[in-house]
Amino acid sequence: MQKRFGWVLSLLALAAISCGAKxxxxxxRIGEFGSLTGAQAxxxxxxxxxxxxxxxxxxxxxxxxxxxxxxxxxxDEGKPEEAAVVVTKLITQDKAQFILGEVAxxxxxxxxxxxxxxxxxxxxxxxxxxxVTQVGDYIFxxxxxxxxxxxxxADFAMNNLKAKTAVxxxxxxxxxxxxxxxFFVKRFKEKGGTILLDQSxxxxxxxxxxxxxxxxEQKPDVIFVPGYYTEVGLIAKQAxxxxxxxxxLGGDGWDSSKLYEIGGAALDGCYFSSHYSPESKDPKxxxxxxxxxxxxxQVPDALATLGYDSVGVLAAALKSAKSLSGADVRDALxxxxxxxxxxxxxSLDANRDAVKPAVVLxxxxxxxxxxTTVNP
Numbered sequence: 001m002q003k004r005f006g007w008v009l010s011l012l013a014l015a016a017i018s019c020g021a022k023x024x025x026x027x028x029r030i031g032e033f034g035s036l037t038g039a040q041a042x043x044x045x046x047x048x049x050x051x052x053x054x055x056x057x058x059x060x061x062x063x064x065x066x067x068x069x070x071x072x073x074x075x076d077e078g079k080p081e082e083a084a085v086v087v088t089k090l091i092t093q094d095k096a097q098f099i100l101g102e103v104a105x106x107x108x109x110x111x112x113x114x115x116x117x118x119x120x121x122x123x124x125x126x127x128x129x130x131x132v133t134q135v136g137d138y139i140f141x142x143x144x145x146x147x148x149x150x151x152x153x154a155d156f157a158m159n160n161l162k163a164k165t166a167v168x169x170x171x172x173x174x175x176x177x178x179x180x181x182x183f184f185v186k187r188f189k190e191k192g193g194t195i196l197l198d199q200s201x202x203x204x205x206x207x208x209x210x211x212x213x214x215x216x217e218q219k220p221d222v223i224f225v226p227g228y229y230t231e232v233g234l235i236a237k238q239a240x241x242x243x244x245x246x247x248x249l250g251g252d253g254w255d256s257s258k259l260y261e262i263g264g265a266a267l268d269g270c271y272f273s274s275h276y277s278p279e280s281k282d283p284k285x286x287x288x289x290x291x292x293x294x295x296x297x298q299v300p301d302a303l304a305t306l307g308y309d310s311v312g313v314l315a316a317a318l319k320s321a322k323s324l325s326g327a328d329v330r331d332a333l334x335x336x337x338x339x340x341x342x343x344x345x346x347s348l349d350a351n352r353d354a355v356k357p358a359v360v361l362x363x364x365x366x367x368x369x370x371x372t373t374v375n376p
Contacts, residue, residue, distance in 0.1 A: 150183025233262025
């Protein structure tokens with residue numbers, strides 16, 4: 001009750017803020033919201049790094065049509081209610097003309113209706129649940145969606161790993177995890193596979209041995225765990241402690257250096273789908289990796305790369321739009337075709353979803369290595 005009351009007070013405070021924010025006519029104001037703290041903080045930090053690198057490079061090259069880009073960032077702490085508050089603040093107080101965020105689908109779903117109602121284009125770098133862009137015609141994304149990602153991992157399990165049976169371990173409170181699990185199950189069954197068991201947990205859990213004991217009895221060929229790195233690392237360790245040696249499979253929610261800190265050697269031989277591989281021989285990828293490393297001292301993960309591409313897609317739309325109005329930029333974004341992103345050429349379909357390839361990575365020795373690319 002206290003938490004809800006605090007949220008209401010925050011919204012009331014926002015409503016009381018004067019609409020007269022000081023506007024620099026030579027700036028294009030971009031709002032960013034992300035999980036800079038909380039359980040999925042590496043996602044938000046990586047995305048923020050990618051966004052800021054792209055903005056710095058664009059501004060150093062002269063900006064957009066003589067205007068510089070200004071990013072106003074807020075931490076939503078990984079909480080849907082906070083995502084709604086900060087996006088309201090970005091639009092009403094900071095007068096953000098465009099919004100970038102979020103990573104987690106649940107948080108994008110909390111904020112997207114606010115952007116849609118205010119006719120402010122919002123681009124999610126990496127929310128993969130189909131519901132996100134279904135909110136309305138001002139909502140976009142530069143990542144593939146879960147039906148494709150689920151299909152990729154089901155096909156990989158059967159074609160590459162020769163799996164005939166699988167079990168599911170999903171986060172029942174996560175739109176991302178629930179949707180991705182459903183799409184994997186559908187595809188796996190369509191191809192003749194058998195789902196032996198479908199178990200669940202809730203983000204923040206630390207003991208998974210009850211679910212894993214039931215899974216061990218089934219002796220599956222693979223275990224699909226479409227969660228986030230915080231729980232996946234623990235699940236892998238506890239699975240190996242119980243003698244379960246079947247490979248764990250997952251999606252892009254695994255893609256964090258923290259995964260290896262948590263799971264260690266227990267993750268060896270596991271696989272996940274993602275948006276790019278830093279091992280790619282594409283000069284565009286290698287140039288980006290070098291620039292990112294020079295600025296941040298580490299290899300960019302997929303979230304950093306998608307943050308970078310989200311700015312690139314927005315910048316291309318700003319250059320081609322008739323004006324900087326929300327409606328004109330929305331139309332320019334919707335027309336995006338073959339934008340040369342670091343994560344691949346990006347075209348937006350009629351649902352404002354990116355049509356692009358996925359990569360499958362294999363974990364060994366605290367590192368994810370490239371296995372294959374799967375095109376739509």
